[in-house]
Amino acid sequence: MEALPETRKIIHLDMDAFYASVEQRDNPVLRGRPVAVGGSRQRGVVAAASYEARQFGVRSAMPSSTALRKCPGLVFVKPRFEVYKEVSRQIRAIFAEYTPLIEPLSLDEAYLDVTENLKGITLATQVAREIRAEILRQTQLTASAGISYNKFLAKLASDYRKPNGQFVIRPDQGPAFVEKLGVGEFHGIGPATAARLNNLGIFTGLDLRQQTEAFLRQHFGKAGSHYYRIARAQDFRPVVSDRLRKSIGSETTFEQDLWTPEELLEGLQPCLDSVWQHCQRTGLRGRTVTLKVKYADFQQITRSRTLFGPVPTPEAFAYLSHELLTGIQPISKGIRLLGVSLSNLETPEEAVGKQLALLL
Structure with a gap:
């Protein structure tokens, strides 16, 4: 029998500064230095930034010229996507030792449903800890994990102990965790939508929870129903393996x-x-x-x-x-x-x- 949504054990695994960390791993000269993967020329864009670079405010998708102004000592490295894909395959092979329910989101992150895992481990936190340790052993790279009873909360949780950590949100903690967040911190709510919510007097998860579903649908269409649910820490989407790209x-x-x-x-x-x-x-x-x-x-x-x-x-x-x-x-x-x-x-x-x- 399929587990009920509230009883699921979901892990969101996210590699730490993946592209940049691979480059620092493979080139010792880059370790400890601010590194950006991408084009260094005028029209270039940062594809990924090391944590050393992030301390200067360098972020992915930032124009390279802006990144250089923020961090004059920034070292640019050309991306090696075939290498990143190979490392990603290694990581997914590790996931597959624990569960067949793997939903990749990109080369460096995925959802895992470990409610009934292949190792028979009761605690999802232990599964996450073992996977992260195995990734480090096999690839010399670190990963962070969020653990919760649905995908929305697991994704939020994975940002709370970065880099090289993990964070759990239990069923009795979900609603209280969400109500304290600014709406701009919700995964799936971008700056434009956050500004629209703010204009309606909605600034936090608690503010969002106080709105009716009809009100949110009036202003945001179908997405309003999604906002209504996540404000209550509800997300019934299953982890879908072999997800077809759009x-x-x-x-x-x-x-x-x-x-x-x-x-x-x-x-x-x-x-x-x-x-x-x-x-x-x-x-x-x-x-x-x-x-x-x-x-x-x-x-x-x-x-x-x-x-x-x-x-x-x-x-x-x-x-x-x-x-x-x-x-x-x-x-x-x-x-x-x-x-x-x-x-x-x-x-x-x-x-x-x-x-x-x-x-x-």
Whole structure:
């Protein structure tokens, strides 16, 4: 019988400054120094920052020029994604020794349902401790863990003992824990939504709990029901293993703005290659092609095209992307970023199933 939501034992495992920590592990010269993984040039962006860099206010997604102003001694390292993927595979193999219920969120974090774990360990805190110790032994990297009875609280808890620690929120502690938080601290509530909540006089979890579900839905649509539940420390979402990605995408920020059709086509090609290579590795195909464009003044637009069936070949993918690119021309201002993605993804089995259904 499936465990009731309130009796689940969920762990959120999060590697500490993952990309930067891998670089410091592999290059002793970088240890103890502020390190940023990403591009150091004018148009570069920080993909990850070591804890030494974070002390200066350097954060992921920050422009490299800003990061350098905050931390003049910052050392930039080019990302090595194949290495990070291999380490991630090692870590997931460790997870699999404890539970088959693993929901990866990215290369460096995942949810685990250890309610009934493969080791027969009663305490989820002990499971988390053993997994973290095994990760350290095998990879020389540290991880932090949040343990609770649902995913929302486990995710919040994993931030409370970083780096290299763990924190538990028990069922009798959940509501009191949530009510003290600012709404901007809730996972899934970004700055814009937090500002909208503040404008409604809602600043804390307790303020949020005092609102009716109808009121929250009136202002935030379906998301309002989610806010209503998490304000009560409720989250009934199960840990879903083998979660299908919603989209596959790639983008490039250019050193110099692009202006001509030839420059745009040339600039987009590496993104097309990257996305299709992922499709070949995974077998996934998508029905929707989306072009992302960011201009020199940081205005951003997207253009999409959806087919009845999945895009069948790299040539078709390139053709549709080029059509979308043609649709934004001629341009009146330079382009600093181009990206392309495939969504409405299907596995080969799903695609065949739909074709058979049409024939029946």
